[in-house]
Amino acid sequence: MPELPEVEIVRRGAHHWFAGRRIRSVTVSNPRAIRRHEQGEADFIGQLVGATITGTQRRGKYFWFTLDSGDVLVVHLGMSGQVLVQQAADEPNKHLRVRLTFDNDVDELWFVDQRTFGGMFIDEAADENSLPVSLTHIAPDPLSAEFDLRNTVRRMRAKQSPVKAVLLDQSVVSGIGNIYADESLWRARLHWQRPASSVTPARLREVLDHSREVMTEALAAGGTSFDSLYVNVNGSSGYFSRRLAAYGREGEPCLRCGSPLVREQFANRSSFRCPRCQRRGKWSRAENG
DNA sequence: TTACTGACCTGCACGC
DNA sequence: TGCGTGCAGGTCAGTA
Numbered sequence: 201m202p203e204l205p206e207v208e209i210v211r212r213g214a215h216h217w218f219a220g221r222r223i224r225s226v227t228v229s230n231p232r233a234i235r236r237h238e239q240g241e242a243d244f245i246g247q248l249v250g251a252t253i254t255g256t257q258r259r260g261k262y263f264w265f266t267l268d269s270g271d272v273l274v275v276h277l278g279m280s281g282q283v284l285v286q287q288a289a290d291e292p293n294k295h296l297r298v299r300l301t302f303d304n305d306v307d308e309l310w311f312v313d314q315r316t317f318g319g320m321f322i323d324e325a326a327d328e329n330s331l332p333v334s335l336t337h338i339a340p341d342p343l344s345a346e347f348d349l350r351n352t353v354r355r356m357r358a359k360q361s362p363v364k365a366v367l368l369d370q371s372v373v374s375g376i377g378n379i380y381a382d383e384s385l386w387r388a389r390l391h392w393q394r395p396a397s398s399v400t401p402a403r404l405r406e407v408l409d410h411s412r413e414v415m416t417e418a419l420a421a422g423g424t425s426f427d428s429l430y431v432n433v434n435g436s437s438g439y440f441s442r443r444l445a446a447y448g449r450e451g452e453p454c455l456r457c458g459s460p461l462v463r464e465q466f467a468n469r470s471s472f473r474c475p476r477c478q479r480r481g482k483w484s485r486a487e488n489g
Numbered sequence: 490t491t492a493c494t495g496a497c498c499t500g501c502a503c504g505c
Numbered sequence: 506t507g508c509g510t511g512c513a514g515g516t517c518a519g520t521a
Binding site for chain 1: 513
């Protein structure tokens with residue numbers, strides 16, 4: 201499942217392969233993949249054909265290609281999206297949604313997405329950093345230079361929701377998904393259900409520090425892969441899943457205390473924690489200040 | 490304004 | 506073997 205480290209790896213690969221390339225043609229195989237481009241398929245194609253990719257940038261789980269037209273081509277991988285560099289002669293993938301060819305007539309960009317939760321759209325740049333207008337509500341991620349730890353802690357403390365829900369709220373802190381939320385909370389020994397408002401600022405800083413730490417490690421390992429749904433632009437998987445301490449380890453011993461990890465339902469998805477290190481306990485604003 | 494829930498989507502695992 | 510069901514989960518619209 202692509203979260204920040206996986207998206208960053210894809211962005212770097214896409215930058216390496218496609219920066220400086222002029223788009224020759226665009227084929228949309230499934231309109232759902234460009235559903236967020238409100239002007240429709242013809243406009244999407246019309247704006248891209250002839251444009252040159254000047255670079256790439258990222259915020260949270262979104263990344264985008266900057267174009268010489270001044271606009272940007274935004275990509276979100278959703279659950280299963282892949283941006284692949286393919287050769288013109290390659291057999292079409294069953295889940296190929298959008299295909300870009302370039303002037304060199306050899307390498308192509310394929311947006312492949314099995315579950316079609318991801319997509320592409322063209323947007324205007326909101327500022328000198330080319331942040332797309334539609335992404336201005338996305339908060340900086342813990343690995344970015346704009347990330348403001350103190351402000352993020354303040355915003356988290358204003359929420360009554362479970363601390364995990366706040367970590368997943370991309371308007372508070374971006375880039376963290378279900379996997380890295382569980383890993384960060386495990387490292388911080390914090391129960392996922394605890395209201396964010398009841399956690400001390402120091403503890404929240406600790407959680408955010410752990411999120412930065414675990415995502416940096418995942419980035420170095422090439423990302424987290426459980427199956428073929430996450431791959432880099434060359435089609436290779438990452439290895440960080442072997443080093444996960446909490447996510448997906450139901451029944452396996454906690455790496456700290458040996459207690460079997462438990463899986464719990466959280467907003468129609470799974471949450472993994474150590475019942476001993478991450479106790480439910482009692483909490484209130486009064487007792488935690 | 491804030492918090493919560495369901496829908497979207499497809500392949501796979503599992504039980505019958 | 507074939508069918509039905511549940512599960513995975515990021516984002517957003519709708520609702521309370």
